[in-house]
Structure formats: structure tokens, C-alpha cells
Amino acid sequence: MAGMIIYGLINSATFTLMTIGFSxxxxxxxxxxxxxxxFYVTGAYVAWQLINSIGIAYPxxxxxxxxxxxxxxxxxxxxxLYRVRGLILSEVIATFGVGVGLMEVFRSIGLxxxxxxxxxxxxxxxxxxxxxxxxxxxxILGVGAALVLFLWLFSHRTKIGLAFRGIAQxxxxxxxxxxxxxxxxxxxxxxxSAFAALAAITVMPLSLIQVEEGGNVLILxxxxxxxxxxxxxxxxxxxxxxxxxxxxxxxTYFNPHYSMIVLLVTIMLVLIIKPSGxxxxxxxxxxxx
Amino acid sequence: MAIPIQxxxxxxxxxxxxxxxxxxxxxxxxxxxxxxxEAFYLLLPRAVTIIGLLILPLVLDEYWTKVIVLTCVVGIxxxxxxxxxxxxxxxxxxxxxxxxxxxxxGIMNHYWGLPPILSIPLAxxxxxxxxxxxxxxxxxxxxxxxxxxxxxxxxxxxxxxxMSGAFxxxxxxxxxxxxxxxxxxxYLAILALFVCLFGFRKLxxxxxxxxxxxxxxxxxxxxxxxxxxxWYKAQAIFIGGSAGAFAGAFMTHFYRFxxxxxxxxxxxxxxxxxxxxxxxxxxxxxxxxSFILVPLTELLRAIGSWRVVLYSFLMVIxxxxxxxxxxxxxxxxYHQIERWVTTES
Amino acid sequence: xxxxxILKVEHLxxxxxxxxxxxxxxxxVNKGEFLGLIGPNGSGxxxxxxxxxxxxxxxxxxxxxxxxxxxxxxxxxxxxxGIARTFQMAKAFPDLSAFKNLIIPLYSPxxxxxxxxxxxxxxxxxxxxxxxxxxxxxxxxxxxxxxxxPHGYLKRLELARCMALRPDVMILxxxxxxxxxxxxxxxxxxxxxxxxxxxxxLMIEHRLKELFRVxxxxxxxxxxxxxxxxxxxxxMGSDAVKKAYLGSEE
Numbered sequence: 001m002a003g004m005i006i007y008g009l010i011n012s013a014t015f016t017l018m019t020i021g022f023s024x025x026x027x028x029x030x031x032x033x034x035x036x037x038x039f040y041v042t043g044a045y046v047a048w049q050l051i052n053s054i055g056i057a058y059p060x061x062x063x064x065x066x067x068x069x070x071x072x073x074x075x076x077x078x079x080x081l082y083r084v085r086g087l088i089l090s091e092v093i094a095t096f097g098v099g100v101g102l103m104e105v106f107r108s109i110g111l112x113x114x115x116x117x118x119x120x121x122x123x124x125x126x127x128x129x130x131x132x133x134x135x136x137x138x139x140i141l142g143v144g145a146a147l148v149l150f151l152w153l154f155s156h157r158t159k160i161g162l163a164f165r166g167i168a169q170x171x172x173x174x175x176x177x178x179x180x181x182x183x184x185x186x187x188x189x190x191x192x193s194a195f196a197a198l199a200a201i202t203v204m205p206l207s208l209i210q211v212e213e214g215g216n217v218l219i220l221x222x223x224x225x226x227x228x229x230x231x232x233x234x235x236x237x238x239x240x241x242x243x244x245x246x247x248x249x250x251x252t253y254f255n256p257h258y259s260m261i262v263l264l265v266t267i268m269l270v271l272i273i274k275p276s277g278x279x280x281x282x283x284x285x286x287x288x289x
Numbered sequence: 290m291a292i293p294i295q296x297x298x299x300x301x302x303x304x305x306x307x308x309x310x311x312x313x314x315x316x317x318x319x320x321x322x323x324x325x326x327e328a329f330y331l332l333l334p335r336a337v338t339i340i341g342l343l344i345l346p347l348v349l350d351e352y353w354t355k356v357i358v359l360t361c362v363v364g365i366x367x368x369x370x371x372x373x374x375x376x377x378x379x380x381x382x383x384x385x386x387x388x389x390x391x392x393x394x395g396i397m398n399h400y401w402g403l404p405p406i407l408s409i410p411l412a413x414x415x416x417x418x419x420x421x422x423x424x425x426x427x428x429x430x431x432x433x434x435x436x437x438x439x440x441x442x443x444x445x446x447x448x449x450x451x452m453s454g455a456f457x458x459x460x461x462x463x464x465x466x467x468x469x470x471x472x473x474x475x476y477l478a479i480l481a482l483f484v485c486l487f488g489f490r491k492l493x494x495x496x497x498x499x500x501x502x503x504x505x506x507x508x509x510x511x512x513x514x515x516x517x518x519x520w521y522k523a524q525a526i527f528i529g530g531s532a533g534a535f536a537g538a539f540m541t542h543f544y545r546f547x548x549x550x551x552x553x554x555x556x557x558x559x560x561x562x563x564x565x566x567x568x569x570x571x572x573x574x575x576x577x578x579s580f581i582l583v584p585l586t587e588l589l590r591a592i593g594s595w596r597v598v599l600y601s602f603l604m605v606i607x608x609x610x611x612x613x614x615x616x617x618x619x620x621x622x623y624h625q626i627e628r629w630v631t632t633e634s
Numbered sequence: 635x636x637x638x639x640i641l642k643v644e645h646l647x648x649x650x651x652x653x654x655x656x657x658x659x660x661x662x663v664n665k666g667e668f669l670g671l672i673g674p675n676g677s678g679x680x681x682x683x684x685x686x687x688x689x690x691x692x693x694x695x696x697x698x699x700x701x702x703x704x705x706x707x708x709x710x711x712x713x714x715x716g717i718a719r720t721f722q723m724a725k726a727f728p729d730l731s732a733f734k735n736l737i738i739p740l741y742s743p744x745x746x747x748x749x750x751x752x753x754x755x756x757x758x759x760x761x762x763x764x765x766x767x768x769x770x771x772x773x774x775x776x777x778x779x780x781x782x783x784p785h786g787y788l789k790r791l792e793l794a795r796c797m798a799l800r801p802d803v804m805i806l807x808x809x810x811x812x813x814x815x816x817x818x819x820x821x822x823x824x825x826x827x828x829x830x831x832x833x834x835x836l837m838i839e840h841r842l843k844e845l846f847r848v849x850x851x852x853x854x855x856x857x858x859x860x861x862x863x864x865x866x867x868x869x870m871g872s873d874a875v876k877k878a879y880l881g882s883e884e
Binding site: 506 | 687689708709710711713714718719721725726727728729730734735737738739740741742743744745756795798799
């Protein structure tokens, strides 16, 4: 029982880490970054390259990778999205195309095999409430919690954070207050991508770096965002908890295969009952006047 | 229509002007019916396409005829995407419709023994209905949710099938009934493509189509005009989705197999890339783009998965730099001339 | 509710975030009345229209049309019952030509029922309607793409879209804003004709001179609340109204 709770929490923290970047970008600037999964893989891959090809120490490589991926995200906005801002079709296709293209590039250079592995921060494990948990997983939990706390404080307490939330409410009003919407969008994309890289570096040491994970992360980000409500940190956490624990419970008591069905059913239920997500504000068409 | 581009050449200023060609202006009026030359001008592009496509399978070898069939299938998917987009909904891939149609046909054939002549139409209808129902909840939300859900749903369905082993699981269903003959299959694909192309075009030009276009342009104004936009959006999805489901059902019997590849990325990206490159909103552009990209894909088979990189980046470049697409550009050239004119100043 | 009341609003309230846009609003409109709705910017006029026509859900309160509760009905249901509205930001259907813009309301169940299934050619009806609101019939203007139309034409197109629905109640949200004096002068008769035919009219306006010529009753809003309701002369003489528009000296 204790094991289930702990692993459920860790699972949820993993999901939160993976998905918070996407929701952040979408919540601030309204851009759904379909390249989120690709940036996740990029974060891991860049770190791997730095460690193995150039021999940089792991912490430094991790830090550089996060920054580089963040810059890539900002570049995506500056080079591509800037020109098509506001046209839904173009934004979607642009991020989607870049995402797919990037992942296929990784696939084509042969990013698979046992040599592609990120080292863990700390080897070994710890006993918690009678359950052995390895340090890496505890770190995931810690990083996830810290990130959420940081974001909450940032958006509710600091001036810049409040400005971001102002943009999220209504871009036109924000513009009239002199907050630059383009710069904010670029920053939001950079941050979202950086968080994706952070997630990759924290989570991927548990197994191998695989390009397919990018696709899985994107799907998860969409699912968590739809269920929790895109702009809400609380929503992301709750949705992550639901999916995280559902996966553990289903795997323990039923068949692991059913966890995907749970995902689908949860999404459909939320869409039917409260379409904007558990914590989302109304985004129905009629309310946009 | 004059589009001013001004440059200074010495003292006089020039601007570029675009005018409809004389023959285009004449053929827009009743004059077209009374003159062979104008009628020919209008019919030529269409005739060339239709006759050309009908002749090609007789001329090419089997391998390339299969490419033609694949091109028609992608073309149908592209048209399906374009039609739904005409009502203002941008799907991230017709994979959902394609995969569902493919599996419905495969299931009907494998478990119930229905022959293709039944399984394909039934899969088309019920597949489209199934997808429409799945998408219904999202119709009330902002457009981006439509993209998200059309992307996420097929991915989840794939994983459910893979993990649960249902409907053949990872191996898929094989040894399904074939099409009556290769020629029947080929010309069925071509015929279906033409039905979609001319059918969608005709439909979008009726008053019904104007309503759909209205939903795209300003859904609130449509609502204030007394029209239930959700009902019409659902219809648009059903109609476009039928084309997609048909494509899937067709392929199931063409390859005599249905499996996880039915939900593959190719069926997502290629149709959108084709439409974006060819030109959205005009259906002919979608077809045109398919006829460029799919043969290109075949030719580039040697470079493996770099192809996907190529056409996804092509897609991005076109949507940003040349959103009107190639077809629109060519159409403009066909119908209009450009010349430099002095500006009065 | 008297037998002549066509629209009744009861204790309507709506807030967005922390801002109270409309607060405890109640009033009745009689059939055939021409009600003007005025007030400073941000006083909640447009929100009120959105609440009545179903585009925004109220926090509290009810809206009744011809005795029926329409409070939570969808905008298209309300339109089909007979309430038509224009939008302050008139963008119409930007990619369609002007006369095609009207096809959409002509396609609605309400109009179809009215014409008993025989609609004739909607295109013809559309061109006729455009001529009524001032689009010159034999020119290229009705065929121009809406996004290329000058502002005054766009506004009149909005009016035509409303009229195409054959409404019993027409709500015009700042129709005259941005129109030239000549355009206003040529549009007023069209609106007056609708009134003569028995249509109930609600008009939000800032151009008070033109408005007062045609309305028989005025309601004034400020900070989401009704501060005056009566004949134009009474209302404009009230202190509360003057304070709202001009501010007080405290």
C-alpha cells in the first residue's frame, strides 16, 4: 500500500514534469506547441552529446542543454511563429511540422541503442516507509514539487508573473497596458521548451533515450492539459495525479494494458462534462465576445 | 484587380498591375457558351487532368500504377482535410478517419466475413459516424482543441489496440479479402478521387457550402443568424470523414491487411503537406499537391525516413512563406497577366 | 407581465473576473417599442445585449421573450425565436462577397419556415435586401468581398444580416459608430420602416442626436446598472445621468 502511494506520487510527478512546459506555453501565449515532445528528446540528446562527445561534466551538460533547448523554443517563435501569429492553422502546422521534422531527424541519425543513456544524478536507493525507492525517482519527485512551487510563487507573487497572467486573460487588454505580447510569447515558448528539457534530463536516466518518447510526451501533455485545464497549474497537478495513480492502480490490480483505456475514457468524460478541463475557465465558443 | 507594387525608375513611377486575361473575362460571362475558344479555355485544364489520370494506369507498369493508387488515396485524404477545413476546423491528420475506416472494414471482413463490396461502404459510413461522435464534445471549444483531439485520439486508439491485443493487436489482421481485381481497385480509387474532388467543390459552392464557409469566417455571426453551428460542423466532419474512412477501408482491401500502420504518421502528415503545398481551400490544390508529393515520396524512397523530414519542413516553409500554395499561384498565372504600368503622379 | 410585453429582463447580473459588468438589471420592453440604450463606455450595454441574445451566460437573473424563459438558450435558438442583433465590431463574413453574407441568415430554419419551403433564389433575395439598406444595385458593390468594403457599407451589411432573419426584435449595437452623416441619414429611414412594420427595436448608441429623433424611450446605464429609464427629455434632464456622462465636482 505504501509502495503504491509512493510510486503513484512519483508517477504523477513524472507526468507533471513532462507536461507543465506545454501548458505553460499555451496558458501564457495561447500557442499549442506541438513540438514539445521533440524538444523533450532534444534536451536529452543535447546533454548526451555534451557528455559523450565533448566530455563535459554532467551537471554542466544538463544546464547547458536546458538553456540550449530553451533557446531553440524561443527561436521557433522568432523564426517561424512570429510571421503567422494569430492564424490558428498556420501556428498548428508550423509547430507540428517542426516537431515531426525534428524527431525524424533524430530517428534518421540513428538515435537508438544501448549507448544512448543518460547517467543518473545519484546511484543507490533509500528506504521510505518500508519501500525501497531509488534516488533518481526521489529526485523526480523533488524536482517536480520544486518546479510547481516555483511556478506558483512566480505567477501569483511576482510582477512579471502577474503580467503573464494578464496576457493570458486577454491579449488586447495586456497590449494596452504596454506589455509586449510578442516578447512574452517568445519567452513562454523558451520556458516551456526549457522545462521539457529539464524533464527529459530528470526522467530519461531511468531508461534509454528513445525518439518515441517524444511522441508519448506530447500525447501526455495534451491529455493532461485537456483533463486538467490548460492554463491552470492546479489542473495539471490534479490531472497528473489522476493519471499517475490510475496507471499504478490499474497495473497492480488489473491489467497494465488498461491504463491507456483509462486515459481515453477520462479524456472523453472530461470533454463531455466540463470541456474546458477540471480547473479550466470556460473556453466555449459562445463565451468569447 | 490591381495590386500596387511601386518602384522608382527614374522620374516616372511604375506599379505592377494584375488583370484578368481577356479570355478569362469573356469566359466568365455567357459569351463562354457561344464560343469554342472560350469553352475550350475553361475545359482544357479539367479535361487534361481527367483524361490524363484515366489513361495513366494503362500506360504505366504495375509498380507505378500502385503509386497512382496511393496518390489517389492520399489525395482523397487531402480533400477530406480540405473540406473539413473549409468549415473552419483544422484537423491534425485524417489518421483518425483513415484508421477507423480501415479497422472497421478489416473487422467486418475478418470476423463477420463481409466481402469488400459490403465492408467498404459500411466501414465508410459507420467509421465516419464513429469518429464524428468521438469528436462531438470538442465542437463547442476553441479551434485549437479540435487539432489537439484529432491528434491525440488516434494515438490513444493505437496504443489501446497494441496493448490489449484486440483486433489483431500488434500483428494486425491479415489474409483479408482482396479487391475483385487490380484494375477494379485502381479505377475505383481514381473514381473516388474525382467524386470527392468535384463533389466537394460543388457542395461548397451551394448555399449549404456558404453556411460552412460562414462558420469558418465568423461563427458568432452564423449563430446570430439562427444557424446551429454545432450541427453543421458535425455534418462537415461526417462528410469529410467519410472520404477519409473510405480511403482507409479501401486500403485495407487493397493490401489485404490492417494493422497499427493504419494509424501511422504518414497518413497524418502527407495529406496536410499536400494541401498546404498545393493550396488550401480549393480542393484542386489538395489534389495537385498530392500528385506532387506522393510520387516524390516514392522517388525518394532510397533516403528512408529523411523523406518525412523533407515534407514536414516543406509543410512549414509553405505555410509560412507561401500560404496560397502552388496551385493558386499557377491558377493566377493562367487567369491573369501582370504588367508594369506607369502611375499617375 | 402585461400582454404587450415582448422582452423582459429580471435581476440580470454578470461579472468577468472581478469586474461587475452588469448588476441587478431589470426592465421590460413592449411590442413595437423603440428603446434607446445609452451610457458611458464600459457601462455594460454590450454585455447586456450578449446576455439577452445568449452569447454570455448570466451569473444571476432571467430573460423572458414572449413569455418564454430564454435565459440559458443558445444564441441560434434565440435568433430563430425572433431576436436578431448586430455586432459592435462589424466584421461580417470577411471572405464572402457582400450578398453571400446574407445567405446565412436566409438559410436559417426561421426564414425557411416563413417562406414555406419555397425560398426562390436566395441570391435574389439577398441582392434586394442589400439594395434596401443602401447598396447600389447596379454597381459592383454587392459582389465585393466583405473584407474589402468601406466601413459604412460593412455596418449596413450588419443591418441587412439582421433584417434577413425577419426578426420580431432587432438589437443594434452601435450601428452608427464610424458612419458618415450622410450614411446615417440614409440608414435611419430603413430602421424607421422596420419600426412601422411592428418590429421592436433596441438601439445602443453614442450619437444621441440621431438616436433621440427615433426612439420613444431611453434607458441609461452606468457601471452595469440602470440609472434612468423614460422619455428622452426626462432622462437627459436627470442629475444622475449628467453625473454619469460628465462626472461630478466632488
